[in-house]
Ligand SMILES: Nc1ncnc2c1ncn2[C@@H]1O[C@H](COP(=O)(O)O)[C@@H](O)[C@H]1OP(=O)(O)O
């Protein structure tokens with residue numbers, strides 16, 4: 001299968017959602033609403049999920065969608081003003097949207113996983129979005145646990161990471177077996193991307209989360225040093241980190257369990273698109289024990305702990321260091 005229509009629909013959905021997020025930033029200072037798990041959500045997260053689900057469901061009405069958000073909080077009577085605001089932003093992409101339609105589109109993302117399903121993170125890195133830093137709109141199609149299509153829109157990412165003050169806004173796209181590409185969010189020719197090679201010593205850098213609670217910065221630093229990475233990490237919110245490895249700007253992305261939450265299980269929507277983009281750019285992704293990420297067990301990566309993303313050539317070395325260090329470091 002070529003997955004051409006799936007790819008085009010995912011690109012359209014990600015571009016519309018990214019425009020919505022940028023519009024929110026231009027017009028208001030978005031406030032964080034606290035979810036039950038105490039993580040933040042904003043009008044842009046809700047609006048982005050509504051637009052993406054509407055776009056995917058129109059093209060593929062039988063496909064389940066597993067999205068990060070649900071509309072339960074927006075249905076509460078005291079959230080009517082917030083729902084109006086979400087509807088206002090959704091109308092910038094879908095002019096006839098009503099509040100009732102918006103909540104139903106958001107809840108289209110409450111599907112269960114099937115042999116074929118979509119997963120999406122309307123704003124990955126909401127904390128980065130709130131800080132006016134990195135965030136990503138992430139969409140992936142999964143069939144039989146294998147990611148087939150992955151799209152990441154990163155509105156705040158410099159087009160050239162070595163020129164951070166120049167133009168921003170990047171779209172990463174990959175289809176299984178067809179390679180990975182990036183293009184400016186504003187439009188332009190897709191450019192094939194490749195991970196760094198073992199010879200590119202200047203690219204021997206690693207990326208990790210800004211949030212210390214989303215990883216283990218000390219252990220990540222020790223592992224990176226042990227495989228010969230001397231430079232300090234580049235800290236970046238969201239799956240933009242996968243984009244940095246896929247385009248060869250970093251050789252490694254480490255996400256090891258935080259000592260504050262050693263039993264945290266990663267969510268499928270925080271990884272699916274990024275995994276395919278890195279693999280199709282020639283890189284490798286496993287959990288910290290070397291196992292592939294398993295996208296068939298529900299909304300979490302229940303069988304996996306920690307994530308190691310690399311250019312491939314340093315992967316085995318990283319896993320070896322982890323085998324030596326893990327027993328003593330995790331949970332300390
Ligand atoms: N303890 C944790 N360990 C790893 N990731 C986490 C943890 N808690 C939350 N996250 C997720 O990290 C993602 C952001 O990653 P990053 O810091 O790399 O940008 C969010 O989607 C967030 O999920 P959630 O949105 O459910 O809070």
Ligand SMILES: [Mg+2]
Nearest residue numbers: 121124125270
């Ligand atoms: Mg996320």
